[in-house]
Structure formats: C-alpha cells, structure tokens
Amino acid sequence: MEIFLQQLxxxxxxGSIYALVALGYTMVYGVLKLIxxxxxxxxxxxxxxxxxILMQLAGVLSPALLILxxxxxxxxxxxxxxxxxxxxxxxxxxRAPRLSAVVSALGASMxxxxxxxxxxxxxxxxxxASVVPNINFDLHGVYISLMQILVLVISLVLMVxxxxxxxxxxxxxxxxxCAIDQDAARLMGIDVDKVIVTTFVIGSALGxxxxxxxxxxxxxxxxxxxWIYGLNAFVAAIIGGIGNIPGAMLGGMLxxxxxxxxxxxxxxxxxxxxxxxxxxxxxxFRPTGILGERVAEKV
Amino acid sequence: MALLELDxxxxxxxxxxxxxxxxxxxxxxxxxxxxxxxxxxxxxVFNCITGVYKPEKGKIIFKGKDITGLSPHKIxxxxxxxxxxxxxxxxxxxxxENIMSGRHSKSRQxxxxxxxxxxxYYKDEKENWLKVREYMELFGLTHLARMTAGSQPYxxxxxxxxxxxxxxxxELLILDEPAAxxxxxxxxxxxxxxxxxxGMGITILLxxxxxxxxxxxxxxxxxxxxxxxxxxGKPEEIQNNPVVIEAYLGKEDEDEF
Amino acid sequence: xxxxxxxLYYGIFFLVLTVLPFFLTSNWISVMTTxxxxxxxxxxxxxxxxxxxMFDMGHAIFFGLGAYSTAIxxxxxxxxxxxxxxVAIILPxxxxxxLAAPIIHLRGDYLLVTTIGFNIVFTQALKNNVFGIxxxxxxxxxxxxxxxxxxTFASQKSIYFLALFILLLTLAIIxxxxxxxxxxxxxxxxLDSLASECIxxxxxxxxxxxxxxxxxxxxxxxxxxxxxxxAVSPGAFNFIQSVLFFTIVxxxxxxxxxxVLLGTFFMxxxxxxxxxxxxxxxxxxxxxxxxxxxxRPKGIWPxxxxxxxxxxxxx
Numbered sequence: 001m002e003i004f005l006q007q008l009x010x011x012x013x014x015g016s017i018y019a020l021v022a023l024g025y026t027m028v029y030g031v032l033k034l035i036x037x038x039x040x041x042x043x044x045x046x047x048x049x050x051x052x053i054l055m056q057l058a059g060v061l062s063p064a065l066l067i068l069x070x071x072x073x074x075x076x077x078x079x080x081x082x083x084x085x086x087x088x089x090x091x092x093x094x095r096a097p098r099l100s101a102v103v104s105a106l107g108a109s110m111x112x113x114x115x116x117x118x119x120x121x122x123x124x125x126x127x128x129a130s131v132v133p134n135i136n137f138d139l140h141g142v143y144i145s146l147m148q149i150l151v152l153v154i155s156l157v158l159m160v161x162x163x164x165x166x167x168x169x170x171x172x173x174x175x176x177x178c179a180i181d182q183d184a185a186r187l188m189g190i191d192v193d194k195v196i197v198t199t200f201v202i203g204s205a206l207g208x209x210x211x212x213x214x215x216x217x218x219x220x221x222x223x224x225x226x227w228i229y230g231l232n233a234f235v236a237a238i239i240g241g242i243g244n245i246p247g248a249m250l251g252g253m254l255x256x257x258x259x260x261x262x263x264x265x266x267x268x269x270x271x272x273x274x275x276x277x278x279x280x281x282x283x284x285f286r287p288t289g290i291l292g293e294r295v296a297e298k299v
Numbered sequence: 300m301a302l303l304e305l306d307x308x309x310x311x312x313x314x315x316x317x318x319x320x321x322x323x324x325x326x327x328x329x330x331x332x333x334x335x336x337x338x339x340x341x342x343x344v345f346n347c348i349t350g351v352y353k354p355e356k357g358k359i360i361f362k363g364k365d366i367t368g369l370s371p372h373k374i375x376x377x378x379x380x381x382x383x384x385x386x387x388x389x390x391x392x393x394x395x396e397n398i399m400s401g402r403h404s405k406s407r408q409x410x411x412x413x414x415x416x417x418x419x420y421y422k423d424e425k426e427n428w429l430k431v432r433e434y435m436e437l438f439g440l441t442h443l444a445r446m447t448a449g450s451q452p453y454x455x456x457x458x459x460x461x462x463x464x465x466x467x468x469x470e471l472l473i474l475d476e477p478a479a480x481x482x483x484x485x486x487x488x489x490x491x492x493x494x495x496x497x498g499m500g501i502t503i504l505l506x507x508x509x510x511x512x513x514x515x516x517x518x519x520x521x522x523x524x525x526x527x528x529x530x531x532g533k534p535e536e537i538q539n540n541p542v543v544i545e546a547y548l549g550k551e552d553e554d555e556f
Numbered sequence: 557x558x559x560x561x562x563x564l565y566y567g568i569f570f571l572v573l574t575v576l577p578f579f580l581t582s583n584w585i586s587v588m589t590t591x592x593x594x595x596x597x598x599x600x601x602x603x604x605x606x607x608x609x610m611f612d613m614g615h616a617i618f619f620g621l622g623a624y625s626t627a628i629x630x631x632x633x634x635x636x637x638x639x640x641x642x643v644a645i646i647l648p649x650x651x652x653x654x655l656a657a658p659i660i661h662l663r664g665d666y667l668l669v670t671t672i673g674f675n676i677v678f679t680q681a682l683k684n685n686v687f688g689i690x691x692x693x694x695x696x697x698x699x700x701x702x703x704x705x706x707x708t709f710a711s712q713k714s715i716y717f718l719a720l721f722i723l724l725l726t727l728a729i730i731x732x733x734x735x736x737x738x739x740x741x742x743x744x745x746x747l748d749s750l751a752s753e754c755i756x757x758x759x760x761x762x763x764x765x766x767x768x769x770x771x772x773x774x775x776x777x778x779x780x781x782x783x784x785x786x787a788v789s790p791g792a793f794n795f796i797q798s799v800l801f802f803t804i805v806x807x808x809x810x811x812x813x814x815x816v817l818l819g820t821f822f823m824x825x826x827x828x829x830x831x832x833x834x835x836x837x838x839x840x841x842x843x844x845x846x847x848x849x850x851x852r853p854k855g856i857w858p859x860x861x862x863x864x865x866x867x868x869x870x871x
Contacts, residue, residue: 035665089846096853098664099611103806106799107845114839227796231672238669273680276673283670284658349754375756387751389744393862395869400744404756406737410765413738414729420736425865432868444869445862467755 005142007264008257013148013217015256016155020210021233022240022248023162024203030179030243031199033098037105038085040230041112042204046078046211047221048120051127058128067131074212075205082204083197091196109226116223124222127215151213158206159249166245171198179243232259235279241292250291300363302327302502303348303379303471308357310343310526317343319526320357325471325519330493330503332517334510334537336546340526341506342384345473348504349381350374361471376404378470382460382477384506390449397448397459398434401466402427434462438492454485458492465496472496474505478512490516514538522546565814570724577716585712586784587828592719593781594804595820596726599813600773601801603730606810606859607739608766609746611664614671615801617655617678618648618771620793622778624682627696627788632689637702637783644779645772652771653764660763675795682790695789699782709783719780726773730813733769735863742766743811743861800824807848809855818856 021043028036053070061069089108093101135146166172171194177185178195186192214229215221232255240251258278262271282289301324310318318340325331333341346352348359350371359367366374380401389397406427412420435441438458443451448459457477464472477493478486486509493516497503507513513520514534522530522537524546530537537543573592577585601615625644629635659670685692701710702718709718733739745752745759753759782788800823808819830837848856 029665033665035668092850093853096849099806099810100849100853103803104846104849106803107842107849110838110842110845112842114836114842118836118839231676234669235673238666242665269684270680273677273684276676279673280659280670280677283662283666283673287662287666351750351754370758371750371753372756372758375754380756381754383751383754387748389747389751391747391861392743393864395864396740396743396861399740399864400752400757401755403737403741403744408737410738413733413736413765414769416732416736423737424735428865428868431864435868441869444864447861463755 002141003264007260009142009144009148010264011257011260012253013151013256014259015236015253016151017210017213017217017252018229018233018236018256019249019252020155020158020206020213021229022237022252023159023245024207025230025234026237026240026242026245026248027175027199027203029237030245031175031182031196032090032094032101034090034101035105035234036085036090036203037102037230038089038108038112039203039207040228040233041109041116041226042078042081042085043207043211043214043229043233044221044223044226045081045112045116046074046204046208047215047225048116048125048223049077050074050208050212050215051125051221054128054131063131063133071209071212075208078208078211079201079205082200082207085204086197086200091193113224113226120223122223124220127219127221129219131216147217151217154209155213158209162202162206163245165202171195175199232275235275239279239282239289241289244289244291247289247291251289254290301325301360302362303504304358304360305344305348306358306360308344308347308354308359310340310347310352310354317526318347318354318523321523321526321528322357323521323528323531325502325504327470327502328497328500329519330497330505330517332513332520332534333504333506333523334508334513334520335523338525339523341523342475343526344523345381345475345504345506348374349379349473372404375467375469378468379473380464380467380469380471381473382457382464382475384475384479386453386456386460388448388456388459388463390447392448393445394440394448394451394459395428395431395435395444398431398440398462398466399427401434401463402430404467405430430466434466437465437495438462453480454482457481457485457489461492465501469501471502471504474503474507476506476508478507478509486512566727570720573720574717577713582712585716587825589712589716589719589784590781591820591825592716592723593777593784594801594824595817596719596723596777596780597774598801598804598808598816598820599726599730600770600777602805602810602816603733603742603770603773604766605802605805606812606816607734607742607746608763609664609742610660610763610766611668612671612767613668613798613802614655614673614675614678614795615770615774616793616795616797617675618652618774619778619781619797619801620678620682620788620790621648621651621771622775623782623788623793624690624696624778625775626779626782627699628689630699631696637700637779638704641776641779645775648771648775648778649768652767656764656767660760660767672795672798675793675798679790679794682793690790691788693790695787697787699786699788701786702783715780715784718783722776722780726777727813729769729773734811738762738765803845805855807845807855809857809859811859812855812857815855815857815859822856 024039025036028034050070053073057066057069085108089104090101093104132147132150136143166175174190174195177190178192182192236251236255237248239255240247259271259275262274303325305321305323307320307322308318309320335341347354350369353368358365361377406423408420408423435444440458478489481489493503517534520534520537521528522543529546530540530543597619604610604612622644625647626640629640629643630637655674659667682690683693701708709715741757741762745757745762749759804819804823805816807823809815827837827841
C-alpha cells in the first residue's frame with residue numbers, strides 16, 4: 001500500500017508536468033488544428049533559459065524571490081519565443097495544406113533543438129541541487145518533498161486560472177469560438193490573429209513552467225529532451241482528447257500515474273513502450289480521447 | 300416489383316427524429332421527386348439509401364434485396380449512385396480523371412494490376428477510358444478533359460459530378476438538389492440531361508427546391524415535412540394539395556420557393 | 557502512359573546514376589547507396605502518405621522489419637540471404653495489415669500519433685532484445701553478403717548497383733500503380749473518402765492495400781540496407797527515421813516521383829555535403845524546411861494530375 005501511494009505521489013508530480021506541457025499542444029491544436037511539434041523543444045529551451053537566470057541570480061536573492069523571478073522571467077521569454085515561432089513558422093502557412101504546416105513545425109523543432117545545442121553544447125546541464133530546499137514530509141511512510149508539493153500546487157493554480165480564463169473571459173470565449181469555427185469567428189468580429197497569438201503566449205508560458213519543473217525536479221537537462229517530454233505530453237493531450245483543455249489535464253495526470261506505476265511495478269525499460277501501447281489501445285477504442293468529442297461529417 | 304422500396308425507415312440523431320417511418324416505392328424507369336421545406340429530412344433519406352447513415356428502424360429494399368445498413372461502396376456496386384448537395388469532386392484532379400473514378404466498379408482490374416500490367420490491364424484500361432470519353436461527350440466536357448475539376452465554374456462542376464455518377468452505369472441515380480446554384484440556361488440544360496438519362500433506362504430519384512423543375516420533370520412526388528411523409532402523388536395532385544401548400548406557405552416567415 | 561520526354565529524363569537520370577560510382581570516393585559511394593535505399597523507402601512512404609493521404613509516421617517499422625528479417629534469419633538461423641528476401645517482404649506486409657487494420661479509420665492526426673506509437677514500441681522491443689534474437693541495443697553484426705548463383709554482392713559498388721536495381725524496380729511498380737485502377741482509387745479516397753465510397757470504392761480495402769504495398773517495398777529496401785552495412789541496429793529504424801521519410805515526401809512533393817527523389821536528395825544527401833559544418837547544419841536545415849514549405853507548400857516538385865490518354869480527347 002505504501003509503495004502504491006508513493007508511486008501515486010510521484011505519478012501525480014510527473015503528471016502535473018506533463019499536463020502543463022500538454023496544455024500547450026492542446027490549445028494550439030484546438031485553434032489551429034496543428035500539431036505544434038516545436039512545443040516540446042520550446043519547453044526544453046525554457047529549462048535552459050531558467051537555468052541561466054537561476055545561475056545569474058543565485059546568492060543575490062532570497063530563495064523564494066529567486067524562484068519567483070526565475071519563473072516569471074522564463075515564462076515571459078518563452079512566451080516571446082512562442083510568438084516568434086507562430087510568426088515565422090506557422091502564420092505564413094495558415095492557408096497552406098495542413099501537412100505543410102506539420103513539416104514547418106518539424107523544421108522549427110530542429111531549429112530550436114540544434115540552436116540549444118549550439119549555444120549550450122551537446123552535454124547535459126545540471127540544475128543546482130537546492131533551488132527548492134530539500135525537505136521531505138513523512139506521511140505514514142509515504143514521502144512527499146517540498147519540490148513535489150510546489151509542482152502540484154503551482155500546476156493546480158495555473159490550471160484553474162487557465163480554466164477560468166477560457167470559460168469566464170471575453171478573450172477565452174473568443175478562443176473557444178475560434179476552435180469551433182475560425183471563419184465564423186472572424187465574421188463575428190473576433191480578431192483571430194490576436195486569439196492565435198494569445199494561445200501561443202499562454203501555451204508557451206505554461207510550457208515554460210513545465211520546463212522549469214523538469215529542470216528542478218529531475219535536475220539533468222539535455223538539448224534534445226524536448227522530443228521525449230514533448231511526445232509524452234502530446235500523448236497525454238491525445239489521451240484526454242486533443243483540443244480539450246480539461247482533457248489535457250486529465251490525460252497528463254493519468255499518463256504520469258501510469259508511468260510511475262510501470263516504473264515502480266514492472267520495468268522502466270518498457271515504460272515508454274507501454275505508454276504507447278496505452279495510447280494505441282485508447283486510439284482503437286476511443287479515437288477522440290477520453291473527454292474528446294465526436295465530430296460528425298456533414299454530408 | 301418496385302426497383303427501390305423504403306419500408307418504415309426511421310433515422311434518429313440524438314433524440315431528434317430526422318426521418319420518421321418513411322415508406323416510399325419507386326418503380327423502374329420513373330423520375331421520382333422528394334420535396335419538402337428545409338430541414339424536412341430529405342438529404343437524410345438519401346444518406347440512408349446510399350449507406351452513409353444506418354437507419355434505426357425499417358428496411359430498404361433494392362431489386363428485391365435488403366440493402367439496409369450496407370456500406371456505401373457495396374450499395375454503389377449494386378447500382379445506386381448519387382450526387383451531393385454540396386458538390387464533392389476530386390478537386391485537384393482533371394475532369395477526365397474525375398469521370399474515370401466512376402468507372403472504378405465497372406473496371407475489372409484486380410489488385411495486382413497496380414503492380415504488374417498484364418495484357419488484360421491494357422484492354423480494360425482502354426475500354427474504360429473510352430467510356431470516359433463517351434460521358435465527356437454526352438455532357439460537352441471533352442474540351443475540358445485535362446483541366447482541374449476544382450477550378451471549373453459551378454455549373455460545369457455539377458455536370459462533372461453527374462457524368463461521374465453516370466459513369467458507374469447505375470440503375471438508380473440519386474440527385475441531391477441538382478439545380479442548386481444553376482442559372483436559368485443551365486437549369487434548362489439540366490432538364491434536358493435528366494430526360495436524356497431517363498432515356499438511357501436509368502431510374503432517377505431527386506430532391507429539389509426549385510418547384511418549376513420538380514413539377515416539370517418528375518412523374519411522382521413525395522412531400523416530407525419534419526421527417527414525415529405528408530403527401531404523395533402526381534405533380535398536379537401535389538400542386539393542389541392543401542396540406543402541401545400549408546407546409547410550404549403556412550408560416551409567414553417561410554422562404555419563398 | 558509515360559511520354560517520350562519523361563522517358564528521356566528517366567533515361568538520363570539512370571545513366572548518371574550508373575556511371576556515378578566510377579567517379580566517387582568510397583565514402584560517397586556509401587552515401588549514394590544509402591540515398592538510393594532511402595529513395596525507395598520514401599517512394600514507398602509516399603504510397604501511403606502522398607497518394608492515399610494517410611499520415612503514417614511509423615514507416616521505419618516496415619523498413620526495419622525487412623532489415624531485421626534478413627539479419628536474424630541469416631545470423632541466428634543460418635539462412636542464405638536470397639532465401640530471406642521473401643520473408644523480408646511478406647513479414648512487413650503482414651505487420652502492416654495487422655497494425656493498420658484497427659486504426660485505418662482514424663482521422664489524420666490520430667493516425668499519425670498512433671503510428672508514432674507503433675514505431676516507438678517497435679524500436680523499444682528491438683532494444684530490449686525480444687525473443688533473444690534482435691541483439692538488443694547494439695543490433696546484429698556480420699551479416700553475410702548476398703550470393704546469387706556464383707555472384708557475390710560484397711564490394712561497395714556491387715551493393716550500389718543492387719540498390720540502383722531496387723530503385724528501378726520500385727519506380728516501375730509505382731509507375732504501374734499510378735496508371736491503374738488501384739492507384740487512382742488511392743487518390744480518390746485521399747481527396748474525398750465519402751465521394752469515393754459512394755461511387756463504389758471500397759476505401760478500407762484500398763487503404764490497407766496502400767499500407768501492404770508500401771510495407772513490401774520498404775521491407776525489400778531493408779534487405780539492401782542490411783547488406784550495405786552487414787549489420788542492423790535499432791537506431792536506424794527509430795521514429796526519428798520515420799519523421800525523416802515523412803518529411804522527405806512532403807518537402808519533395810507528395811505523389812510526385814521526381815519530387816520524392818529530390819526530397820530524398822535534399823533531406824539526406826545535402827546534409828552529408830555540409831558535414832564540415834557539423835552541428836550548425838541541422839539548424840540551417842530546419843530553417844530551410846520552413847522556408848520551402850512557405851514558398852512551395854505542395855513541395856519542391858508538386859504532383860501534376862491530368863495524365864490521361866490522348867485518344868480520349870481526339871475525334
């Protein structure tokens with residue numbers, strides 16, 4: 001039972017990170033119907049940027065302030081990265097065949113990945129050990145670290161904020177309108193470009209939080225980790241039903257827990273394969289994900 | 300025996316009854332019309348007949364065989380072909396290739412002819428392209444053979460779609476609002492074409508909003524409203540049927556037809 | 557219906573490829589051999605992706621199955637290479653049908669993700685040495701050369717010409733495909749699946765047909781790939797490789813034979829030319845991919861439809 005709960009805690013932590021990254025995929029997919037393959041690399045980039053900021057400011061600021069400043073500035077810089085990505089690689093292709101945009105996304109992913117490697121080199125970088133004080137709480141044999149609490153709490157707050165933004169604000173409503181029918185939204189006077197940019201800003205900023213968590217929680221970061229985390233997060237988005245925001249959160253959590261149990265009970269050398277077996281099974285039996293909607297073709 | 304028979308066909312979309320126990324019977328060689336206000340369920344009937352939708356209840360009998368719930372390609376291969384309300388051509392391909400697609404079920408090439416060309420392949424290929432030539436001539440499309448179908452004007456696209464449907468050599472041709480978007484001249488041409496098709500021994504079932512056309516060409520009409528058949532009969536009977544007039548003109552905010 | 561102009565172009569193309577190895581260093585012969593093999597795989601990927609319009613991002617599976625079939629049957633069971641070839645074609649066909657059948661109805665992006673999933677499971681299985689025959693992460697070394705009668709394909713040049721022969725064979729098959737009923741059916745169902753069904757095309761059958769045919773060709777390419785390196789390893793068939801084949805088709809021009817060949821050249825040979833720039837080249841390459849898609853969204857050499865026989869427009 002203790003192992004079970006321990007893996008559950010670990011799974012929820014990883015799952016929160018997946019969910020944060022998955023939101024970026026799902027939001028862009030919702031609005032543009034495009035798999036933003038560069039998103040994972042943007043997340044990796046944010047982990048590097050965060051590390052630079054941390055190293056610059058370490059010792060100058062108190063730990064709490066250091067973390068706050070690092071998060072905010074990394075989110076801002078990554079969001080700008082998202083805007084540039086949209087401008088350069090996606091906007092010129094908005095009327096092109098869908099697959100052209102996929103190739104452009106793959107190209108952008110290569111640019112970011114290799115850009116990171118050129119700047120920071122091919123060897124892994126290590127986050128400092130005690131950005132978040134290494135405190136563990138013992139709950140009847142189940143350990144939960146301060147870092148894990150931080151991940152869970154911040155993720156939860158951000159997700160609730162996003163949910164409120166999408167469902168309660170004018171811009172959020174515009175976003176949902178664009179997801180359903182972009183042309184109709186434009187005719188209703190919605191500034192579609194603005195909505196798309198907002199989507200990239202929010203998705204990238206959330207991804208940046210995910211990237212920072214990866215750095216702080218796992219500590220080792222590599223230039224090509226965007227693919228692995230990106231793919232897992234993307235699978236999470238699909239499992240939940242791509243384009244569906246609560247779906248991405250749910251998918252992320254489920255995938256995190258699933259991964260943790262596989263690593264805990266079976267073997268980590270099969271964990272990635274089993275993740276995809278899960279994906280394939282869900283695709284076969286529920287092709288639009290758990291919370292996804294069926295779209296009927298009008299004849 | 301009727302060529303096509305619908306027996307109490309019912310189609311429900313999430314609680315909404317789109318077609319409500321509809322029974323119609325179409326004799327071989329006739330031009331049969333289905334009319335009704337917007338949203339009456341006409342296209343849904345077509346989708347049930349052609350296998351796009353599976354009806355919840357009822358039976359569809361074609362040439363004495365139950366075809367209810369069969370997949371569209373099976374139904375097409377049995378001799379029912381349709382056109383679409385919103386034209387659905389293979390837009391990037393040429394006009395000739397579009398019509399050639401209609402030859403798919405009549406061509407007797409097997410899967411291995413996609414890998415190895417046998418003498419039979421050359422014979423079959425030529426036969427079918429010559430058929431395409433025939434249908435292009437019938438619709439006056441020969442000079443457009445190499446042009447991209449999607450970039451043709453609307454009226455031409457309707458012709459291509461009809462030529463493609465005819466190229467399957469159907470026994471029953473289903474036309475979903477064939478006159479939609481056509482100008483007067485094109486509409487007259489269409490009347491001519493439909494008569495010509497009937498002259499080839501093909502039974503025609505059509506949905507149309509244009510009353511002139513329907514009254515002019517069909518021999519028998521069923522009127523649908525809210526998925527139910529409210530009247531049937533010869534065009535002149537329908538024209539004077541008070542129930543029909545009410546369905547169409549009863550409410551003041553209804554569109555003109 | 558290949559017209560004389562096209563026949564001339566293909567003639568020149570093959571002439572150049574035939575004399576090329578006599579002017580190249582051994583390193584470049586190796587690059588060009590791989591180019592030929594990748595061209596075959598990309599052309600087979602194009603059958604599924606370009607022609608039938610299914611977003612298959614796991615094509616390296618079939619390539620790898622062919623390569624591993626030959627390596628395993630030769631090294632573990634001692635079969636001569638010739639005898640492994642039919643297996644290396646049939647096994648990918650069976651796998652493609654088994655994998656594709658349950659997912660073939662999925663909408664574009666879902667299919668893409670599922671095929672990525674298959675590919676990841678496939679390479680992880682190879683790495684984990686399933687059934688103890690795949691050799692784990694290092695793969696299998698020391699595969700024998702191909703012997704047909706008394707000819708042994710051991711030298712670099714002989715394998716180059718073997719690859720060239722396979723490419724020629726593939727081009728012949730694809731030419732036959734695109735001028736036949738099954739080949740046209742793929743285009744129809746790609747452009748409008750419902751309209752295709754309603755004129756009598758069994759879209760499900762032809763989708764599986766596309767997968768099976770392309771898997772067979774990719775499997776055959778896998779055999780030559782194994783022979784080129786006398787070895788196989790999981791890394792050559794991971795999903796990044798699938799991404800490469802996928803991209804080649806789209807950058808070159810889906811459904812366009814010259815497009816796919818150009819795409820392979822651009823995506824595989826050109827980076828080799830800029831090897832001295834080591835790390836920076838892929839960055840530039842990513843930029844180039846974006847720019848090509850912006851300038852030529854339908855690929856460098858887009859497909860042209862309308863190749864119809866002349867006799868149907870003449871009196």
